[in-house]
Amino acid sequence: MEKLLPLAETIAAQLIARKETIGIAESSTGGLISAALLSIPGASAYYRGGGVIYTPRARAALVNITKEEMDGMRASSEPYAALLAARARDLLGATWGLSETGATGPTGNRYGDAAGHSCMGVAGPVTRTITLETGRSERQDNMLAFAFRALELMRDSLKKAPRKPS
Numbered sequence: 001m002e003k004l005l006p007l008a009e010t011i012a013a014q015l016i017a018r019k020e021t022i023g024i025a026e027s028s029t030g031g032l033i034s035a036a037l038l039s040i041p042g043a044s045a046y047y048r049g050g051g052v053i054y055t056p057r058a059r060a061a062l063v064n065i066t067k068e069e070m071d072g073m074r075a076s077s078e079p080y081a082a083l084l085a086a087r088a089r090d091l092l093g094a095t096w097g098l099s100e101t102g103a104t105g106p107t108g109n110r111y112g113d114a115a116g117h118s119c120m121g122v123a124g125p126v127t128r129t130i131t132l133e134t135g136r137s138e139r140q141d142n143m144l145a146f147a148f149r150a151l152e153l154m155r156d157s158l159k160k161a162p163r164k165p166s
Helices: 005-018 031-038 057-064 080-094 139-160
Strands: 024-026 047-052 094-104 115-122 128-133
Touching: 005 031, 024 031, 024 080, 024 139, 031 047, 031 139, 047 057, 047 080, 047 094, 057 080, 080 094, 080 115, 080 128, 094 139, 115 139, 128 139
Parallel strands: 024 047, 024 094
Antiparallel strands: 094 115, 115 128
């Protein structure tokens, strides 16, 4: 968690300065992204909420993604990460959505991805998706690596986003 805090502090400061908010939908990070952001004092100014979307049941119940919306799309993919980020943003009425979905290990997931595979998405004034392959099978190491990279993606997206006029 210590490794995540400097990134969370940077993101928090930027969101507060911009008067913007964030919603989180994470899967294989198990809440680490939200925990990092919530560990920063003043989180209520920018953190709208988040959920661990770990199963199809959670996907339907917490972010309202239907089976029809998943037709032709698999979890642990960039298109799914984009949808998940947008849905978190929209449902929570946030400026930004940040998502993560992957396979932590020690084995791969049921979609054919190897351990260490994760896709992340940002939806907001800047929309981006990325894939991370750690090449490792250690579950906790991957969870931390995925959370770190998702926070880096958010930090970098904030840097690229236009500022609202004052």
